Amino acid sequence: MSTLGVLAVAGLLTFGTRLSFIVLEGRVETPPLFVRALRFVPAAVLSALILPDLFAKGGVLRLDPHNPRLWAGAVAALVAFRTRNVLLTIAVGMASLWLLQYLLAA
């Protein structure tokens, strides 16, 4: 497949996923197990995308306390948990990262 071909298929698949239940609503009975499983998809997928960004760099695990992304991510998670405010979470997370990078470099 050419790159554009891959993009076209990926785009159609994404659109189909987003359209799925909007179109099926009231027409098809969805299997209960599928609906139950679907509930865990965002938590599982987003976590699988986030954690390597915090715990690894360039495909190598970085579990040491001098990893600024780990701490900044933890602070951001705490802010998200306490405030549920997207803007504040991003702002505090970035500010923490910059501060830690500055401190750890010093």
Add this chain to the structure above:
Amino acid sequence: MTAPSSTFTRRHEFLSGCRDELPILLGVAPFGMIYGLLALGAGLSPGTAQAMSAIVFAGAAQVVIAQLVHEGSPGLVVVLTVFVVNLRHALYSASVAPYLRRLKAPFKGLLAYLLTDEAYAVAITRYLRDGDRTAVSPHRHWYYLGAGLTLWACWQVTTAVGIFLGARLPENWSLDFTLPLTFIALVVPALKDRASGAAAASAGVVALAALGLPYRLGLIAAALTGVGVGLGVEGRS
């Protein structure tokens, strides 16, 4: 709250949706630029990189696609990974579906195209805020449209800016960190019970353990594990 009927106009709904989407753009704008940078870095042409933002219109998936294309992954692996990464949108689709039931097919299609994490978060907050009040606006889907189009425009423009700036964005600003931060802001409030917490934790551990696998296959393994563990924990409690 009893709003006068004038606040229920399409125009008002649309503009309120645009306005309520604005704060979330702070996380999306750097992310769009980062995507533009990464896509060029992965060897995509500027035209292809920009086209992907319109065709796929899903930030996380686009970054993963760029990485996979760069690695020379088979098309089937790319498509399968995109499917898994974007499967969460099926949940959003199910969640908003009851509110869109009466719309015509083209409007449903348009709103489905705009159903990203960030537009969903804003639109569903509005729908849930209305709750079971009887005096809900008949034009609420214009609110969703406003939120979705605002995000769409921001994504297309910031992609272009990222492509244009190329390597001129200073790397030590670490703007790529806005990507996990946006996801943290979206996922943490959703971890309401033990089962979803277990799903997130197990998926994260598998993703880390599988870092060495080619083509980011760990992502698929992690997603499947997380869903399985979530179901298991839920079934036992």
